[in-house]
Amino acid sequence: MSTVLGEAVLSALTAASFGLLYQVSGSNLLIASGIGGVAWLLAHGMGNATLLSDAVGALVVGGLAEFAAHWRREPVSVFVVPAIIVFVPGYLVYQSMVAFLKGHFVAGLQTGLTAIMAAGALGIGLALATAIIRPLVRGRQWLH
Amino acid sequence: MDPTRSTPYEPSNVLAVIADAGVALLSSGAEVSRVEDTMERLAGAYQIGHLEAVVLPTALFVYAPDGQTILRRVRRRSVNLAVLAAVNQLSRDVARTPIPVDELKGRIGQAVARVRYPAWSHPLFAAAGAAFISQLMGGTRIDLAPAAVAGAITQLVRQRLRTSGVPGSVADLLSAVLAVMPALAAAWAGIPNPGAILVGAVMVLTPGLLMTTAVRDGIAGDLLSAAARLLEAFLSGAAIAAGASLSLYVYLALGGRWP
Structure with a gap:
């Protein structure tokens, strides 16, 4: 559990760094960072990293960002984009790449497909957040 | 600078400024619905009437009821969430209290140049x-x-x-x-x-x-x-x-x- 907490802190710090890189500032930056931390905690608090944890992470990021955007009257992207970075399956793509370069084609295909599935899980999580949580937060009003 | 002055503005000029706002959003990574919504909101604020807008990631077209059409190409795209937030805020403010078109143009220019950190x-x-x-x-x-x-x-x-x-x-x-x-x-x-x-x-x-x-x-x-x-x-x-x-x-x- 303590390792998950540590990782959640790292996730929050990563979100803050990328928020700064994308020109987010002030209290919005703190909120984005917090969303990154909480999402990691909820996604990985229940066990090992799976496709489910990617989907849950993206759903939490997207859902909390909808609330934050409504509350702060800012575009949702301000909160989603910095916080989602840690869930991008970069390490799987890297493993797949190295396997292919070393001639381990089956392993490369396997990790490559897992990476594609992980990206899909991410997309599903974000899509669910937009499709379900957004109308709950805003009623029928679509934007902002 | 008098916000109560009601418009005899050159319509084409207003439309061009509205298209500028759209381009600013689009080139800093906004969703299509946000770009369309912002332009429609601005059109409402300047009493242009119902604006038809077609927004693609690389171009946008706006058509005003008086027959004016503007086409803008968007070639440079990057991630700048500060521009997104600033233009969004600007369009809300303008919808509440309209400002002269020249001032709007200037403020869009400021928003685009917005880089919070050097x-x-x-x-x-x-x-x-x-x-x-x-x-x-x-x-x-x-x-x-x-x-x-x-x-x-x-x-x-x-x-x-x-x-x-x-x-x-x-x-x-x-x-x-x-x-x-x-x-x-x-x-x-x-x-x-x-x-x-x-x-x-x-x-x-x-x-x-x-x-x-x-x-x-x-x-x-x-x-x-x-x-x-x-x-x-x-x-x-x-x-x-x-x-x-x-x-x-x-x-x-x-x-x-x-x-």
């Missing part, structure tokens, strides 16, 4: 981001410094290429080629998990905004834009992987050690 600081943010990600990707303390260096290099190269007008995917490829160098040096020196350094640096290039925007466009029903942005994200990802593979392949072919 350019020299961006590599530092990228360095921090890469260092933290390397820790999440199974790295240890020894990976922190090389990952930070790699992140800073990646961002420096990308900034330089972006201002020099190199096409986006070529810039991604070249940035990825150089992003991998510190990880290769670390592997050469015998660090146990150079992959964490590599991933940390390459993540700086991740098209995260494109992916999120593509999903949101798809949900909103802007299918052309969703498909185009997915394609752009895919091309960008492929270019990054190709660049990183190129460096790593040459390194392995030269007999380099990689765990």
Whole structure:
């Protein structure tokens, strides 16, 4: 559990760094960072990293960002984009790449497909957040 | 400057300023529905009437009821959430209390030039981001410094290429080629998990905004834009992987050690 907490802190710090890189500032930056931390905690608090944890992470990021955007009257992207970075399956793509370069084609295909599935899980999580949580937060009003 | 003065403005001029606002949003990565919504809101504020807008990731068309049509091409796209937030806020303010068109034009210009942090600081943010990600990707303390260096290099190269007008995917490829160098040096020196350094640096290039925007466009029903942005994200990802593979392949072919 303590390792998950540590990782959640790292996730929050990563979100803050990328928020700064994308020109987010002030209290919005703190909120984005917090969303990154909480999402990691909820996604990985229940066990090992799976496709489910990617989907849950993206759903939490997207859902909390909808609330934050409504509350702060800012575009949702301000909160989603910095916080989602840690869930991008970069390490799987890297493993797949190295396997292919070393001639381990089956392993490369396997990790490559897992990476594609992980990206899909991410997309599903974000899509669910937009499709379900957004109308709950805003009623029928679509934007902002 | 008198907000109560009601408009005898040149309609074409107003429409052009509204299109400018749309271009500003689109080129900093806004969703199609946000661009359309903002332009319609501004059109309502200046009593143009019902605006028809077609917004694609690379162009936008606006048609006003008086027959004026404006077409704008969007060639440069980047991630600047400050511009997104500023234009969004501006359109709300203007919808509540209209300001003269010239002032609106000036304020859109200010919003576009909006960079909250100076350019020299961006590599530092990228360095921090890469260092933290390397820790999440199974790295240890020894990976922190090389990952930070790699992140800073990646961002420096990308900034330089972006201002020099190199096409986006070529810039991604070249940035990825150089992003991998510190990880290769670390592997050469015998660090146990150079992959964490590599991933940390390459993540700086991740098209995260494109992916999120593509999903949101798809949900909103802007299918052309969703498909185009997915394609752009895919091309960008492929270019990054190709660049990183190129460096790593040459390194392995030269007999380099990689765990």
